[in-house]
Amino acid sequence: MSDIADRVKKIVVDHLGVEPEKVTPNANFIDDLGADSLDTVELVMAFEEEFNVEIPDDAAETIQTVGDAIKFLEKNAG
């Protein structure tokens, strides 16, 4: 796993309090990891802070799985 993937995974585990094994690229934040819509906003805020990147609202809406987040950040983060 890439460095970015590890950092994303850590944020998701910390924020949602889920088992690390469950945080797979295909895991959907809401359907699989028990996030509510406010959690997804907070996750995006946490990604922005960790990777020092701005995630616009329309991009944030497309980030629904762990893999979506990793892909977006690999493309856009420093």
Add this chain to the structure above:
Amino acid sequence: MFDLSGRKALVTGATGGLGGAIARALHRQGAHVAVSGTRREALEALAGELGERVHILEANLSDPVAVEALVPAAEAALGGLDVLVNNAGITRDNLFLRMKDEEWDSVIAVNLTAAFRLSRAAVKGMMKRRYGRIINVGSVVGATGNAGQGNYAAAKAGLVGLTKALAAEVASRKITVNCIAPGFITSPMTDVLNDKQREGILATVPMGRLGEGAEIAAAAVYLASDEAAYVTGHTLHVNGGMAMF
């Protein structure tokens, strides 16, 4: 009880009668207070009176750019933001049939839209810190209506809906959102009433007197306090009994 030591508060409309009283009261309980308003001199006078733990943030809330900048400025000055008091308000009274679009728009912009945008900005940091108090200053006329104040009453009623919706969204993050609805309070807004108008108003107030700014401020102190942690989405009417809900 009601100790606000170390809490960081932003009060809009702090040069008005109510805003000044609220800023003083929060400060007296130990809070660091950022006072915002349009009149620099009045802000400086208030800050001079309070002494330490005060920051002046001049802002005209009818200017969207100034609204966007205010919460970041407060967070920078205070080192965070725990309490947001959306108190700024203006009146542009007119009979409904004669009300100009501009009178409607300007009152909605300052009294409702600015509160929305300031709350949206403030909630971000509050969610991260898992603590926050948002206090919207409404009005009894938001619940009762008032002839000649269609714009003002609509904005103040809008604040009540905003309060409830936001309260439901952020309660799980330990942020409370409440509204204070003052009745007739001694302030520059009511000083312009003539004796006959004043008598007419007092006849509708069981307490038989106007309220004092400090009596609204006490409600703000309560809602800002740790003790009010389980109160959210509420509208606290402080009106001497003129309308009971």
